[in-house]
Amino acid sequence: MAVTRSTSIWTLPPVALAALATVTIVGALACGRGVEPTPVGAAQGDDENSPTDRPDPPVESAAKPEIHARFTNDIAAEPCTLLTKTMVGSIAKVEARTINHRTPLGNMCSYRWDDGVEATIGFIDVYVDEQTAQTAFKGYLDKSVAVPDPSSSGSSKGSGPNSKVNAATIAAGVANSADVEITFERIADLGDEALFDTTVYVMDFGDRMVSTPANKAHVRVANFKFQVTMRVGKDAVVNRAATLDLARLVVDGLPTE
Numbered sequence: 001m002a003v004t005r006s007t008s009i010w011t012l013p014p015v016a017l018a019a020l021a022t023v024t025i026v027g028a029l030a031c032g033r034g035v036e037p038t039p040v041g042a043a044q045g046d047d048e049n050s051p052t053d054r055p056d057p058p059v060e061s062a063a064k065p066e067i068h069a070r071f072t073n074d075i076a077a078e079p080c081t082l083l084t085k086t087m088v089g090s091i092a093k094v095e096a097r098t099i100n101h102r103t104p105l106g107n108m109c110s111y112r113w114d115d116g117v118e119a120t121i122g123f124i125d126v127y128v129d130e131q132t133a134q135t136a137f138k139g140y141l142d143k144s145v146a147v148p149d150p151s152s153s154g155s156s157k158g159s160g161p162n163s164k165v166n167a168a169t170i171a172a173g174v175a176n177s178a179d180v181e182i183t184f185e186r187i188a189d190l191g192d193e194a195l196f197d198t199t200v201y202v203m204d205f206g207d208r209m210v211s212t213p214a215n216k217a218h219v220r221v222a223n224f225k226f227q228v229t230m231r232v233g234k235d236a237v238v239n240r241a242a243t244l245d246l247a248r249l250v251v252d253g254l255p256t257e
Contacts, residue, residue, distance in 0.1 A: 069129050070222035075255070076124040079109035083121035083228070087249045091242050092117070092232050116231075119246060123218075123227040125150035130192075133223045137193050140184065140218055182214075187244065191251050193220040196240065215239050217247040221254060 075082070085096040088111045092099075102110040108122030127133040132148050139147035180201060187194035197214040213236045216229045228247040231239050 069127075071126050071224040071254075073126050075224060076107050076126050079104060079107050079121055079124055082124070082226070082250055082253065083109050083111075083119065083246070084253075085111060087246065087253070088119045088230070091230065091246050091249070092119070117233070119228075119230040121226055121228050121250065123225075125225050127223045127225075130223045133220055133225060134193070137218075137220045137225060140195055187217070190217070190244065190247055191219040191221040194218065194247070196244065213239070215243055217243050219247050219251060221251055224254075226250065 080101065085099045085101065088099055089096040092113065094113055099111045099113045102112060104110075106122070107124040108120060110118055110120040110122075112118045125133075125136065127136060127148065127150050135145060136147050136150070138145045180199060183198045185196040185198050187196050195218045197216040197218065199214040201212045201214065203210045203212060214229075215231065215236065216227055218227050219225060228243060228250060230242040230246045232242050233239065
């Protein structure tokens with residue numbers, strides 16, 4: 001009589017039982033979540049939602065740099081706050097109460113004391129940014145430079161001589177005008193850029209000729225530029241020193257960022 005031998009899972013080797021138990025548990029968990037179990041040996045990453053098949057996220061374009069302007073048009077609106085009686089008095093060695101304030105004309109502010117002694121700030125221009133102000137400042141020496149309009153409401157064009165010169169005279173700090181030779185001295189320790197106008201104008205009064213030095217300091221700080229002049233007597237050297245000292249006080253008194 002032949003004996004039929006039935007096979008039960010309990011007769012399987014321990015290793016086979018462990019493998020079968022793992023497959024059964026994984027499959028049960030997957031079905032419990034409503035996910036089709038992955039067959040043993042199937043290739044991974046073939047699903048349509050696989051990370052390898054997802055489209056790359058859009059690349060954001062780089063933000064454009066913001067235009068930096070340290071000063072706004074407000075600074076040109078009240079020139080007598082830039083140059084005060086106290087500043088003038090400290091340079092002229094006179095009491096502020098003895099200084100007469102003249103009515104501002106445009107964006108100019110002037111003070112007088114004694115006989116014909118005065119100090120003035122004017123030609124105040126504010127530009128959209130520092131680079132534009134640098135270009136405008138070059139116009140003092142080179143007429144070939146297209147002087148940009150300031151953003152301030154004080155004038156329609158950048159202020160300054162803007163005379164025609166060549167490369168050699170630019171290097172020397174000299175500009176040539178049709179009527180007079182306009183000369184500048186570069187000032188290294190004043191604002192971001194500074195020029196002192198050393199031009200001497202000769203005026204014909206018929207019976208006499210009078211020489212009058214320009215005695216003006218042109219200064220640029222960031223996107224802002226201005227002109228200052230001060231006469232405390234007839235000595236050109238003394239007036240030059242007073243003008244430059246006054247210009248430094250204006251720069252020191254500018255609002256910080």
